[in-house]
Structures are given as structure tokens and as C-alpha cells.
Amino acid sequence: MRYDRLVEEALRSVVRTALTEAATNGLPGDHHFYITFKTHLAGVDIPAFLRQKYEDEMTIVLQHQYWGLKVMEERFEVLLSFNDVHEKLSIPFAAITGFVDPSVKFGLQFQVATDAEQQPSAPEGVAAFTPAGKPAAAGTPAESEAASEGGAPEDDAPEAGAPEGGANVVTLDKFRKK
Template sequence: MEYADGNWWGDLMSDSIDYGNLMHDAMRGLIREVLSQVADEGLPAEHHFFITFDTTHEDVALADWLRQRYPGEMTVVVQHWFENLEVGDNGFGITLNFGDSPEPIYIPYDAISTFVDPSVEFGLRFETQDSDEDEGAEEEAPPEPDVEGATASEAEVVSLDSFRKH
């Protein structure tokens, strides 16, 4: 059957389904939904988040001193003290406390590399295209959060590589 925009079945069959990007979109939607609930209702029970993101992403907004301290990647913890959590379609803004210094930051969802809630042993890790191209390279372990006494390694991280056909 032909549609006004062309033969959609032929287009689908000539290209492959990009499951990786579809999964990443779904995972970002999950993060957006979780953060929206937290913005509306606060953090329930013992829930808290370790969010690791790329500080070099063009849409990340953070203080210059934080960008200098974390020139490539940073892990923030959303737990005891945070305010002004504003969740949007493409990212979220939040004010966090860094050594008694409240700092507003903005993190686009596509800058996030890991999202972990260790209270329920839940985690997501976003694989990059670079890791797909370097099949012979060893995969790096997720970074430890920048907080004393807390570790992200206690949570189980879901990796898309376990679902990829090699």
C-alpha cells in the first residue's frame, strides 16, 4: 500500500531499525518522567540519584569553577539538598549545594552517561557511538560519584551491549 509520504514499508525494509537510538530515547523518557515526579512530589523514601554527564556538551550550563574542576565528566547527587528542579523536554535544571555554595546547573538528557538510583539498585548507562566503533577496546567501568561515603557501583547498571548482536 502506498501512502501520501511514500512507500513506508519500502523505506523501513531498505534501512535497518536503529534499536540503539530508540532505546536511548526511551531511557531518556524514563529519566524525564522520574525527575518530573520528583519535581512535583519530592524524593520518596530513600531514593536518590547519581547522574553522570558530559560537561563538554554544548548545552550543559554550570559555573566556570565546576567546569574547570570537572573538565570532561561530572557526577552529581540528587538527595538531601536540592531546589528549583525544573524538568523540560530536552533536559533539566536544578540547584545543588557544592560545599555550602548553591549552584544552578542545566543538564540536557543527551549529555547523561549514567543515571543510578542505588536505593533500589537501578541504573541506566548510555553507550556512545565511539564504543560501538571501537569493538576491540575495553569498556570503561562507570565512574564513581564525587561524594564521600557513597558509591554508584552498588547499583546494577543496564548496558545496551548485552542486547546487541555481535
């Protein structure tokens, strides 16, 4: 059994469920999402100027200024404002490398397969789960609240078992036979 794929599928369903809840009922209280994704993977549909500016990875923020959030089984779509122009982004869940809700100090970090390695059924395993503390994959928002280059390098991630208030990162790759 490929437990790494089962875990990845389960964790991506957390992202899908959170986005579905936001699409249906809006974001309650101070909740907001930082979603980091690979811009060059198959199925990612973003405007050309964003793909050129963020050649590898991009972080979007869903907080106050987003519209038309639609969640499907394999992807989500949202309208965001870039320089006062609404642009549609369509992002497959398989392209997501990070999902953070800083209001409750919750985050998920994924390792995404490259196009050559990517399989339609399930991308390769989970790199890390960050249940508390500083988000491991959130970038600094730019262009209003819409986008920024994403991701903290893995070297900046706290060690597993970090003290209270820091992020506990559990890397499943440590337990996988190679």
C-alpha cells in the same frame, strides 16, 4: 530502523519521568539519584569552576540538598550547593552517561556522542542497561552531596549474566551490524 536510537530515547525517558516525579512530589523514602554527565558537551550549563574541575565527566547527587528542580523535554535544571553557595546546573538529557537510584539498585548507562558526532535529533546508541546490582556509572559523592568525578571504567562492569547480587549489563552494541 535505528532501534538503538529508539531504545536510547525510551531509556532517557525513564530518566526524564523519574526527575519529573521528583520535581513534582519530592523523592519518596530512601530514593536518591546519581546523575553522571559529560561536562563539555554543547548545552551543558554549569559554573566555570566546576567545568574546570571536572573537565570530562561529573556526577551529581539529588538527595537532601537540591532545590528548584525543573524538567523540560530536552534538559533539566537544578540548584545544588557547592561550598555553601547555591549554583544552577542545566543539563541536557543527551549529555547524561549514567543514572542510578542506589536505594532500589537501579541504573542506566548511556554512551554519549562527542560534540563532533552529536546530532540534535538523537545521540548515538545505548551502551548498557543495568537493571540491578552495583551501579556501573556512579562516582563517589564529593563536596557535600553535590558532585564528584563520575563513572567506573567499562572494564569494571560485570559480565552479562553475572551472579545474583551483581549487575547484569546488556550491551546493545553487540547486536548492532557495523
